[in-house]
Amino acid sequence: MVVLFLLSVVAIVLAVNLVVGSVYLLGFAEGPQPVVPMHVYAIAAAVTVAIIAVVSIVNIIALADGGAHVARLLGARAVAPASSDALERRFLNIVEEMAIASGVRLPQAYVMDQERGINAFAAGWSTSGSVIAVTRGTLERLTRDELQAVIGHEFSHILNGDMGLNIRMVGVLAGIVAIGSIGGFLVRLAGQSASDDIRFAAPVFLLGVALFIIGYVGLFFARLIKAAVSRQREFLADASSVQFTRNADSMAGALDQLRASGAGTLIQGRYAEEMSHLFFGQGIKLHFAGLFDTHPPVEERIRRVQPRFQPSSYRKQRSTAVEMTAARAAEAAAAEPPPTGRRAADIGTAWGLSATQSAQLVGAFTSEKLGYAGQLLKAIPPALRESVREPNGASAVLIALLLAAKEEVMREQLQALKLGGLGALAERVERAAPLTRELGFAFHLAVVDLALPALKAAPEEAKKALIAGLEAVINADRRVSVHEFVVLTFVREQLWARPKPARASRRIAELKAEAGTLLGLVAHAGTRPDASGSRAEALQAALRAGAAVMEIEIPAAGEFAPAAIGAAFEALKNLAPMQKAVLVKGLFAAVSADGTIRVVEAELMRLTAALLDCPLPPLFDELDPAALAA
DSSP, rough: OOOHHHHHHHHHHHHHHHHHHHHHHHHHHOSSSOOOHHHHHHHHHHHHHHHHHHHHHHHHHHHTTHHHHHHTTTEEEETTTTTTOHHHHHHHHHHHHHHHHHOOOOOOOEEETOOOSSSEEEEEESTSEEEEEEEEEHHHHSSHHHHHHHHHHHHHHTTHHHHHHHHHHOOOOOOOOHHHHHHHHHHHHHHHTTTTOOOHHHHHHHHHHHHHHHHHHHHHEEEEEEEHHHHHHHHHHHHHHHHHHHOHHHHHHHHHHHHTTTTOOOOOSTTTTTTTBOOOOOOOOOTTTTTTTTSHHHHHHHHOOTTTHHHHHHHHHSSSSSSOHHHHHHHHHHHSSSBBBBOOOOOEEEEEEEEHHHTTTOOOOOOOHHHHHHHHHHOOOOOHHHHHTTTTHHHHHHHHTTTOOSSSHHHHHHHHHHHHHHHHHHHHOOOOOOOOOOOOOHHHHHHHHHHHHHHHOOOOOHHHHHHHHHHHHHHHOOOOOHHHHHHHHHHHHTTOOOOOOOOOBBOGGGGHHHHHHHHHHHHHHHHHHHTSSSSHHHHHHHOOOOOOOHOOOOOSOOOHHHHHHHHHHHHHHOHHHHHHHHHHHHHHHHTTTTTTEEEEEEEHHHHHHHHHHOOOOSSSOOOOOOOOOO
């Protein structure tokens, strides 16, 4: 991409110099043998490069708002978490399942209402700030399994880091197509000035026309760059979707619908050209098909995911309920009796993976995890799932999650809310308490993730009230557990997270103290007495295992101040990606030093990884039967 970009800049500079030299000779040179001074070429080249650089930088800065900004440019509308539209609810449910199964924060869902073709895209700078958008045609024309395959394709782009590359391409490529826009402006300017000064208007008009034509040089290279980068990523995303869902027929069927649909995959929006490489299918019509296509041929994509796919037989067997009505959706929901989760004993489970294998789970996604996510979502009380779809209910549920099991302590926590001036919130928390009281640790991160979309859209005062409420409840019993503190830190970070995080480049060697703090925190939280009954020995074994992997000194045992823990998290977020892998590997070495992982340890690891923007899927493939109601 870099080589092609540099070649395009050189080509554009040469073309601009040719035009500027010609216009200079035509309108400004004097004498019998006019020549173009070298400084004219130098100035033209410098101005051209400056324009390309400035336009690219300005666009990259404008895209700092991340996926939400891209979605708005393409005319997409954010889907309300409490949407009553049956097709939108189906879309939200699939996104929720995928997010929980992959450990990714729940992406904001968008719909492009004016687009009747079948298409979708994912955008964002990080896994915590991503969006997934689909066209209205996608919702109306695909079955649930086909839609799940498309969403799985987009989750591959999130997990494989394609989103940041794609957004960066939008900003960078804007610079090399900007010359054509300037040419169009000069043509209009010349037309307005023609009646006043024809001697000025003529060369300006010719310059404008020439620059407009040169713009196609930039467009040529922009399309070539997008095609070169995005095609292989599309093959990978298709394959990943099949890996996630274990349903090659649905992926092939969704692709088959791209060619069967009368509306195709074309996007009509103003920015379809600039964003064409983001989409699930070919978003724009090209005159030189093949050379500039941002996506491989549909036939080839189908052949790769399902070589034995037969379109005619698939279409005959395909569900007739493609366009699900609200009534049908309601019937489907009512027909499935939802079990409810209840608090289970935190029993250690044998952990057969090494620390290296455990760290490799980051960003991993399997069909088993997807099944677990569906099981977990069904086990969450329906009333609770409805509550977290709006800000007030979401705030109450998150605080209720951290209420103590003992009645007298819970009363102290509710009283602390009232004394802190949060009386109305305390009442909502008390009403939500019966919904959360029986949920074990395995449900906490999922519930937080389900609540975040509504909370992020809440007014600033509501966000501050939520954090104040969490702090009041956590501190009411005069002791703060590691789980409580990490939940508080995670929620606070998510509510005010920047769409585009700073570039991470630090090394563990530079942050040994902070890595030691986090290692000690996790080891203390997860250590129980060893076979001999000595907790101290078990703790030292965990600390030694983690420190050896991170290549740091074994941290001293002791209390951890919340301020120090918060500072450690903040610093460790700036670790380079592969250094984060070493950190996560060391934490796994600590929590699995005794050969087991408990539910509280598993969820602490997932929360910690989430704070580091390292999506960690559920560590178990199914819920403990004790966690489900009979």
